Amino acid sequence: MGSFSRLIRVDLGSGEVKYDELRDEDVRAYLGGRGIGLLLALKGGYGRPQDPLSPELPLIIASGPLSGAGIPLSSRATAVFFSPLSRRWSYSTVGGSLAVIMRYAGADVLMVTGRAQRPSYIVVEGGRAEVRDASGLWGMGTFDAERALKEVHGQEAAVAVIGPAGENLVPFASINHETWRQFGRSGGGAVMGSKNLKAVVFVPSGRSIEVADPERTWSMISYMTQRLATAAKSYRDNGTLGTIDAANGTGFFPSLYWTGVSAPGWRRISWYEVLSKNYYVGKRATCLHCPVACHKVVTSRRYGGYYELEYETTMALAGLTGVVDPDELIQLASLVDDVGLDTISTGNVLGLLAYLTEKGYVDPSEGVRFGDAQRFRELITAIAKREGIGKVLSMGTREAARALGHPEVAIEVKGLEPAGYDPRTLKGMILTYAVAERGADHLWSSGYAIDIPGLAGGRQATGEEKVRAVMDLEERNAIYDSAVLCKFGRNAYGWSELVQVLNAVTGFSYDQASLRETAERIIVIHRYMNGTTVEDDKLPPRWLNEPVEFDGKRYVVAEEEWRRMVMTYYKLRGYDEEGRPTRETLERLGILKAAGG
The missing domain is CATH 3.60.9.10 (Aldehyde ferredoxin oxidoreductase, N-terminal domain)
Structure with missing residues (x-):
């Protein structure tokens, strides 16, 4: 092995x-x-x-x-x-x-x-x-x-x-x-x-590990490097930052704490028009054993220093907060990393406070206005230290909204704040956010990768074809997270390639069916451990009741769309109508045996 x-x-x-x-x-x-x-x-x-x-x-x-x-x-x-x-x-x-x-x-x-x-x-x-x-x-x-x-x-x-x-x-x-x-x-x-x-x-005390079939392993290294040259070309050329323009230009960029899908003034942080021309300093780092090198290092013209900027950080600290000044964005992002906070959750709690301040629910002396970068910097430090209003925000969006008296405005699933893909315009994300065991997790099944190019019926499709497509990525993502591989290789690492690289390195004789079963086992054991039910899979009320507008059209998640997708998913995944894995499913996958029962 x-x-x-x-x-x-x-x-x-x-x-x-x-x-x-x-x-x-x-x-x-x-x-x-x-x-x-x-x-x-x-x-x-x-x-x-x-x-x-x-x-x-x-x-x-x-x-x-x-x-x-x-x-x-x-x-x-x-x-x-x-x-x-x-x-x-x-x-x-x-x-x-x-x-x-x-x-x-x-x-x-x-x-x-x-x-x-x-x-x-x-x-x-x-x-x-x-x-x-x-x-x-x-x-x-x-x-x-x-x-x-x-x-x-x-x-x-x-x-x-x-x-x-x-x-x-x-x-x-x-x-x-x-x-x-x-x-x-x-x-x-x-x-x-x-x-x-x-x-x-x-x-490190060495620079190699044992593999089952060295010759086949080297062959797969060469083959996958060639595949990635074309399959991951967009990430190589633009990193994740190219998504800024796609998201704002086509309407799925969460903005001003989930009130819009294109940020006011977003062209100031456009990758193609601004960041790549005036802030990008070249590829200075990449992950080990990665031929893609997606990381884009930028510098602040106003403050100096270097930072590896990503799409999700930009969405959270610029889109949700209204800070579309590139220099201020880079400063905020660097501070968040240095104090050791998740940028996605941080942007969401900051956006929440700005939203409540704008609504008049929080006194301006304690709150913040959208776009106020200096105040946001103060709040980031206060969150890390758990001081003042920062102590409330440090609890996360769900608990902070409750503490501030307005739980109904919180955008979260299972307590986790979502990333940069609004499910009202990308409806594969309805299922992705709903059933993910981490919460509103865009990488659980990466429905955006199906929605954005219009696959499986298009961005607004919610039928069985879309559910099956999202489930396929859910299963591959479980393998990527366990093999372990970067999900940015999803257009190169299909089931055939996964089988080949795993068999070459481990010596296991996977075929596609047995590897899919491994993925299913990883997905189901997680749900079993958490005791997740349909009540946990519900989406925030604002997504269901509050439309967003883009190009003269209004978009919302209808409750029947959510229910249809999760019920179809439950049936295909082997769960009952309450969202629990059936005993037959647990026994078939050996999970009950692993649990000692």
Whole structure:
């Protein structure tokens, strides 16, 4: 099966370190990343805890069987944990070098439990783990802390680190890596902070891993590199920032806290007209083993410095807030990363406060007006420190809206704030946001990738063809998150290619049917662990009742569209009408056996 088997367990409370081996049958059934992380949490018997930051709950950082083999786009790692934001089992992924370097350091999966008595960090090198003192790092922003750790452990070390937001247990705090990359969604940074864990450092002791079929692996590396040259050309040329123009120009860019689908003055942040010409400084970094190099490094002409800007960050910190000044946007984005916050959730809570202020529900002295970049900077710092109105906003959109007396205006699903695709104009996103286990998660099944090019009946289609198309991406995304691969390769990595690369590296004899079943197992075990029902899959009332206008037309999500899509999905996925996996489905996939019942 290749070499994916090394599990290191660290109990920060006792300081004990254990070295285990993953079972071959578990790796075949769940791969790595998201799948194996969920399985380990299920087998640990943690259930649905009342306290999401309880010390005994695990933080699981997992690479995948493809990590380190040189397969293009195989550099992502996955963190699995119980989310303090949604109070559900969740996960997040990150690119960069972390997944590869952790395997070179001798850890395929790292599982951390307990709480250290003082600020600490974990070093993994040569297959061994050690807990060290991090008192001198506590309070640092993510940029300085990572830089300091690399000065000690070498520039080739891979660092995952939290900032003040994680230390202060903000429920949407991120875990940062390579300055601008994050385990962003669901609050993994708060989980680390609750464990008094400032960072995890992986130090490589080699530069290769064992693969089952080296010749076939090299062949697939060459083949997939060639495929990606055309299949991912848009990401290579424009990164994700090209979506700014597409979203505003065709009407799906969430604006002024979900009141519009094209931001007023958006051409000031146009990739093609402004950012690429006046702010882009060239490709300065890419993820390891990635021939696409989608990251676009920009500089602020007003403030200086460098930053890797992305579409979702631009949507959240410019679209939802009304800050369409590029220099101010770059400043906001850099600050959010340094304090260690998820940019998507941060933009949503800032937009929420501006919306409530504009409506007269919040006193202007405490609130903020759309477009007020200086006040937004103050609020970001206040959120990270949990001070003043920042303490309210730090709870996340759902709880902040409740605390401010207007829960009906919150845009969230299962407690997680959505990304840059409005489901009123992209209706595959109805299903994507509704059934995603993380919450309003655009990457659970990437319905936008079907809607934007008009596939499966077009952007406004909600019939079975659209549901099946979204489900196919849902299944491939489960494999991408577990193999682990970047989802930007979805136009190159179809089922045939996934089967070929996994068999070459692992030696497993997958066919498309068995690999699809693996994907289904990963999707269903997650729903089973969370006990999700149709009540959890409901969309925010504003999407159902409040139309948006674009090009003289009004768009809204009709409740019957939501119901038709989720009920069709339940039937095809093997759930009952309440949205629970049937016993037959759980038994067929071996989930009840894995759970010990």
